[in-house]
Amino acid sequence: MTTSHSGYIAIIGRPNVGKSTLLNGFVGQKLAITSSKAQTTRHTILGIKTRPDGQLVFVDTPGIHRRGAGALNRYLNRAALTTIGDVDLVLFVVEAGRWTQEDDKALQAIAEAGTPAIAVVNKIDRLRDKTPLLPYLEQLARRHEFLELVPVSAARGDQVERLETLVLQTLPEREPLFPDEQITDRPERFFAAELVREQLMRRYGEELPYQTAVEVERFEEEEGGRYRVHALIWVERPSQKAIIIGERGEALKVAASEARQQMQRLFERPVHLEVWVKVRKSWSSDESALASLGYRER
Numbered sequence: 001m002t003t004s005h006s007g008y009i010a011i012i013g014r015p016n017v018g019k020s021t022l023l024n025g026f027v028g029q030k031l032a033i034t035s036s037k038a039q040t041t042r043h044t045i046l047g048i049k050t051r052p053d054g055q056l057v058f059v060d061t062p063g064i065h066r067r068g069a070g071a072l073n074r075y076l077n078r079a080a081l082t083t084i085g086d087v088d089l090v091l092f093v094v095e096a097g098r099w100t101q102e103d104d105k106a107l108q109a110i111a112e113a114g115t116p117a118i119a120v121v122n123k124i125d126r127l128r129d130k131t132p133l134l135p136y137l138e139q140l141a142r143r144h145e146f147l148e149l150v151p152v153s154a155a156r157g158d159q160v161e162r163l164e165t166l167v168l169q170t171l172p173e174r175e176p177l178f179p180d181e182q183i184t185d186r187p188e189r190f191f192a193a194e195l196v197r198e199q200l201m202r203r204y205g206e207e208l209p210y211q212t213a214v215e216v217e218r219f220e221e222e223e224g225g226r227y228r229v230h231a232l233i234w235v236e237r238p239s240q241k242a243i244i245i246g247e248r249g250e251a252l253k254v255a256a257s258e259a260r261q262q263m264q265r266l267f268e269r270p271v272h273l274e275v276w277v278k279v280r281k282s283w284s285s286d287e288s289a290l291a292s293l294g295y296r297e298r
């Protein structure tokens with residue numbers, strides 16, 4: 001019989017390095033929403049991968065960043081920092097060829113926690129010429145005592161399986177922590193809200209998405225298995241509501257249709273989705289409004 005290794009792995013790095021893409025690649029399902037905008041991830045999500053030789057429980061955290069005041073930003077940083085101290089291993093994700101102050105801050109947090117770490121150098125597909133990769137890896141190795149340094153392309157899946165095997169070997173000998181078939185700790189309702197939020201992140205301007213939140217107020221299974229989902233998009237100003245809805249409702253219709261298709265893929269069943277936009281003043285700077293929208297310490 002093979003020995004079982006199991007444990008918690010935090011995926012840590014500055015915004016936009018590809019943490020969510022990596023998590024989805026490990027689990028083989030789109031659990032974490034992604035976009036080209038920084039700070040897409042607002043919630044900590046568990047992604048569970050069970051193999052015959054053990055179980056990897058990944059914790060995708062909101063990116064660590066330096067700027068930004070306000071309750072939402074405080075929540076994002078706190079969530080990432082708490083996670084680092086609580087896990088068996090950290091995957092520190094960086095972008096090949098790039099090093100910023102925010103990377104530095106994330107690495108400092110890892111060093112302070114003293115949690116063992118593997119450096120994941122992502123987006124190697126972007127390097128046409130691979131020559132600079134070696135000096136980059138050497139420099140990274142000098143910054144911290146990593147267990148391993150692994151270049152990958154999360155988007156293409158290159159080296160992700162190898163990384164997974166390396167990760168498993170570092171985890172303690174332990175029976176699986178979750179049942180075999182479980183792939184996340186979040187209910188389907190949560191993913192419904194996230195998939196609507198993903199469309200907002202992807203479709204609307206640079207600033208607007210950060211001033212919106214999504215709440216699923218109804219999530220029901222109809223006879224025959226179809227899901228009926230009612231989602232509310234909270235914005236801070238009436239002008240934002242007009243932008244999201246668009247002329248004759250076209251913009252929202254397109255966004256909702258894409259979100260619905262993504263839900264059908266994840267839930268593997270038909271989905272009926274209705275989306276409404278409502279104005280609630282300054283929800284993103286108000287701790288109690290944040291809590292009511294699900295941004296709670298867990």
Ligand SMILES: Nc1nc2c(ncn2[C@@H]2O[C@H](COP(=O)(O)OP(=O)(O)OP(=O)(O)O)[C@@H](O)[C@H]2O)c(=O)[nH]1
Nearest residue numbers: 015016017018019020021038039040041063154155
């Ligand atoms: N070329 C390339 N792009 C990638 C790769 N991995 C991720 N990306 C892209 O990088 C962007 C950010 O990816 P995410 O997975 O959302 O990044 P994140 O680190 O979770 O971001 P935050 O939510 O801001 O913390 C997206 O546009 C991805 O498609 C990769 O291996 N190669």
